[in-house]
Each structure stands twice: as C-alpha cells, then as structure tokens.
Amino acid sequence: AYWRITKISLSCIRGPITDASLLLGNLPELYQSDAAAADLKWQKTYGDVVRIKGILGEDRLLITDAKALQYIYQTSGYHWPKMWERRELSRLVTGPGLTWADGIDVHKRQRKIMLPGFGTPESRAFLPVFLGTANKLAEKWKDMISTSGTDGSMVVSMTYWLSRATLDAIGEAAFGYQFGGLDDDKNELANAYTTLLDIWLAFIVGHLHYFHLGTPTCMVAPFVPAEERKVTPREGDGENWQQRGKVLDRREDERANGGKGGKDVMMQSNAAENEKGRMSMPEMLAQMRTIMLAGHETTANTLNWTLFELCKQPHIQNKLRAEIWDAEAMLRANGRTQFEVSDFEDMPYMTAVVREALRFHPALHHAYRQAGRDDVLPLSTPLQASNGTVVIELPVPKGLKVVASITGYNRNKLVFGEDADVFNPDRWLRPSDGKQTIVGVYANVMTFAAGVRSCIGWRFALCELHAFIIELISNFEFELTPEAEHIRRHPCLVVAPTIEGREKEGAQLPLRVRIAIKGE
Numbered sequence: 001a002y003w004r005i006t007k008i009s010l011s012c013i014r015g016p017i018t019d020a021s022l023l024l025g026n027l028p029e030l031y032q033s034d035a036a037a038a039d040l041k042w043q044k045t046y047g048d049v050v051r052i053k054g055i056l057g058e059d060r061l062l063i064t065d066a067k068a069l070q071y072i073y074q075t076s077g078y079h080w081p082k083m084w085e086r087r088e089l090s091r092l093v094t095g096p097g098l099t100w101a102d103g104i105d106v107h108k109r110q111r112k113i114m115l116p117g118f119g120t121p122e123s124r125a126f127l128p129v130f131l132g133t134a135n136k137l138a139e140k141w142k143d144m145i146s147t148s149g150t151d152g153s154m155v156v157s158m159t160y161w162l163s164r165a166t167l168d169a170i171g172e173a174a175f176g177y178q179f180g181g182l183d184d185d186k187n188e189l190a191n192a193y194t195t196l197l198d199i200w201l202a203f204i205v206g207h208l209h210y211f212h213l214g215t216p217t218c219m220v221a222p223f224v225p226a227e228e229r230k231v232t233p234r235e236g237d238g239e240n241w242q243q244r245g246k247v248l249d250r251r252e253d254e255r256a257n258g259g260k261g262g263k264d265v266m267m268q269s270n271a272a273e274n275e276k277g278r279m280s281m282p283e284m285l286a287q288m289r290t291i292m293l294a295g296h297e298t299t300a301n302t303l304n305w306t307l308f309e310l311c312k313q314p315h316i317q318n319k320l321r322a323e324i325w326d327a328e329a330m331l332r333a334n335g336r337t338q339f340e341v342s343d344f345e346d347m348p349y350m351t352a353v354v355r356e357a358l359r360f361h362p363a364l365h366h367a368y369r370q371a372g373r374d375d376v377l378p379l380s381t382p383l384q385a386s387n388g389t390v391v392i393e394l395p396v397p398k399g400l401k402v403v404a405s406i407t408g409y410n411r412n413k414l415v416f417g418e419d420a421d422v423f424n425p426d427r428w429l430r431p432s433d434g435k436q437t438i439v440g441v442y443a444n445v446m447t448f449a450a451g452v453r454s455c456i457g458w459r460f461a462l463c464e465l466h467a468f469i470i471e472l473i474s475n476f477e478f479e480l481t482p483e484a485e486h487i488r489r490h491p492c493l494v495v496a497p498t499i500e501g502r503e504k505e506g507a508q509l510p511l512r513v514r515i516a517i518k519g520e
C-alpha cells in the first residue's frame, strides 16, 4: 500500500480500464485474442501509450510510440530489463543462455562472446546451406506432386514442412548438426523441436494431452497434471542435453586439433576470452538451446505468413517470381549456378517483399520489459490524458511492466504511413523522407527488437528467408485452399497460423502448391 501511494502515478493515462477484471485485469483479452488484435484495437482508441491492468489491479503500459520504444530498447538498454517472470520462463526452457541473461555482468559478457558468430560475413557465408536445404525441400515437394498430385499440384502443409526445413537449416548452419527433419531419419531431438510449437498451442487452447508428443518438457511439465503427461519431465530432455553435449565435445575436439570445428565461432570466441569471462559448459549448452529455439520457428513462421500473403495477392507473387526468374537467367548468362548475397541487390522487389512480411507479420508480436528505476519516457506525439491535459513526456515508476507491441509499432501510421495496415511491398520502393525515429535494427521495424538485446540472429534470418523465398517462388505457384480462408493468427511461442474452429489440431497452413512452368 505504501508503494502504491508513494510511487509515480499513471492514473491519467487512458486505456480499457473499465473492461478489466479485478483478478486478471486486461490480460485475458491481451493474451487470448488473435495475436495483437487487442493491441491494435486499443492503439486505435487510446493512442500509442495505453494503460492496461495486470494482475490485482497493477498498472501496465502497452507501448507503440517510436520515441518511447527507442528510449526503452536503445538509449536505456540495461535499465529496462526483461520482466522477471519472462526470464524465469527462459531459464526453464533454455537454461542460463542469452534470452535469460540480464545486466552488464552476465548478458553483456555472454553476448560479447556470441556476437562474432552472427556478423554480416558469418551470416552470409551460410547462404549455400540455406539454398541447399530450400532446394531439398523443393525437390521433396516435386516428388510428392509427381507421385500423388493431380494437375501438377497438391495441397501441402506449410507448417509441417517449413518447420522441418528450417530446423535442418539451423542445425547445419549453426552447429554442423544433421537433424534429418526433411528425411525420414528424424531423431529424438528433431522430434522435440518440431512438435514444440504444437505443444505450446495445445497448452494455450487447453488441450493438454498433446503432451504425449515428446518434447523438452521441463518448461511445461510443472503446469500439467501428471496423468495428462505422456512423457515424464525431462525424459526427452535428458536425451537432448546428451546429444547437445556430444555436439559441443566434438566441436571442442575439432577446434583444439585445428579441424572443421575450428571454424565454430562460439568455440573460438569463448576460448579467446580470459578465464573469468569465459562461458561455462552449462552456459554453452544453454546457448545452443537458445539458438535452436529462437532461430527455428521464428523463421519458419515468417515464411508461413509470407506465403499466405503472396496467396492473398497473386499479383505480388507473380511480380516476385518474374524478378527471381530474371535474376536466375542473368546468373546463367554469367556462367554461374548459385546466388550470392550480393545478387540480392539486383532483386529489389524480393527485398521489399521480405521487409513487408517482417513488418506485417512479426514472428513475435510482443516483447516485455520492466523499469529498473523511476524514469521519464520521451514521446513522439503528445498524449491526451484522461483529465484533459496533454502529456509530452511521461514519468514512470520503477518496477512498471511494459508490453512493447511489436505489431502495433510495425503498423503505426505515423511511422509507416496511412496504409500501414495493408500488406504492400511497394512502400519499401518509395524514397524515405529520412525523418523517422529509428527504432529497430533492420528496416526500422521492431520485428528483431532493438538495442542491447536485439535479435542476435537477424542477419542470419534474413539470409535464410531470402534463400527459401528464391527457391520456393521460383519453383512453385501457391494458392489459398478453402481452409486457408479461415486462418487465425494464433499467439503462442511465436505467432502461428491455425484454422478457425480447429485450433486444437495445432499450427496449420494448408496451401495448394503447383509446379511453376518456367518460361510461361
């Protein structure tokens, strides 16, 4: 009570307070509606800073204002740590890795060791791996269509195949590890990762017996009654840790003997640190788990949503394919067989499509922070307070929990124009007036967050997205199926597509895939 009376008050900030329940506040609507549906509704009604109620009447802010986000993520970085409960969840899921670490002592130390592996040249060097995996997926689909398709086409589950393909790509690129997701020899670890999203979805839609699927269960097991669990906590997980340990041991041996593992940047960079700063074995294992988790379904679902939008607007898909085919013809004319990242510069429409997909469908629609001290948030636009006054900067109390709406910011009309709520790649081909507040690490979208805790793998993800889009759009035409007309943007670990009324079946995006006849 003392704290509540003495702390800086936010009571003049407008928001959907009258709709809040005493116990859970506005959180049910925030978390249970389609991804970011509540954010966009409240943003439209109340502006770019909205007061919502958390548990037991606690005030929180939902923020989509560019300057406030820039301050929280970039200017003030470590003074706005992650919410403690989110960190705890990260610790349960991944262990003491980057998504859990906080502060200068731990997070900055770990990130310094990890960063060299994720620079521009390092990420670009993986293009052949990404193109190779995307090509393998394309060949697989061609085989399926020729054996079971009709009229050169068939309905393919995007969520199933893209999850497996991106798992293979990240396993190979980051750890030289073969998951075999696209082959039939999927191992235990591949199973654990490819079913993870469905398990989270099942948890969210209250369909707990999905837990038989075999998973890193340590993070959900505590919430699930024993009789609902078909695997014991950490049963699949023990195996996972063992396999990861083996991969690390092998890389370390190779590094020490100057072999292939010598190229493993995490190993090299860790070995170069002084003993005090070096990551321990549990930290290294946690980084592997973090990278697999943070870099797998994020990319897979960005691809899902890109293909979905390309089906909804076939003229964009056709224009993109024409550009890719022209670039392929140019490549052949120059006597080359495979794209390099520098070739992407000659494919401006593809870059525009990727940027627009990242803006319109960020794989994570929220990020969460907490004020580490009493602070003052700068604002891009003055706020109309409930008492009629206008707020030009906003004092906030230490401990305040903030929901940064990534989707809300990415669709902010002040930043992206009046048509911000329309999927339109052409916006990226218009000249910029250069007046915007720069928030995100890429294309000024918040999709990869910003500042000291921005996504470490954003260059890696971009390279992978471009590779898959080239291969898939060059080889196939995609069409919506009747089920895909009823797709929901379901919030779980990432924003995943589900079919309305069939959410309990897990993530789904069935699209009709037709072999594209080149030259037509």
Ligand code: HEM
Residues within 6 Å of the ligand: 098, 099, 111, 174, 290, 291, 294, 295, 296, 298, 299, 302, 362, 363, 364, 367, 368, 446, 447, 448, 449, 452, 453, 454, 455, 456, 457, 458, 460, 461
């Ligand atoms: C389209 C794909 C991706 C998206 C949209 C994405 C998005 C994000 C976002 C929003 C964050 C910040 C989360 C927060 O602050 O709460 C983040 C962090 C992170 N991402 Fe990504 N990510 C993607 C791909 C990747 C890839 C491919 C990797 C690794 C290869 C990766 C590794 C990480 C790691 C390690 C962090 C934690 C960074 C830290 O806390 O210092 N991500 N990502």
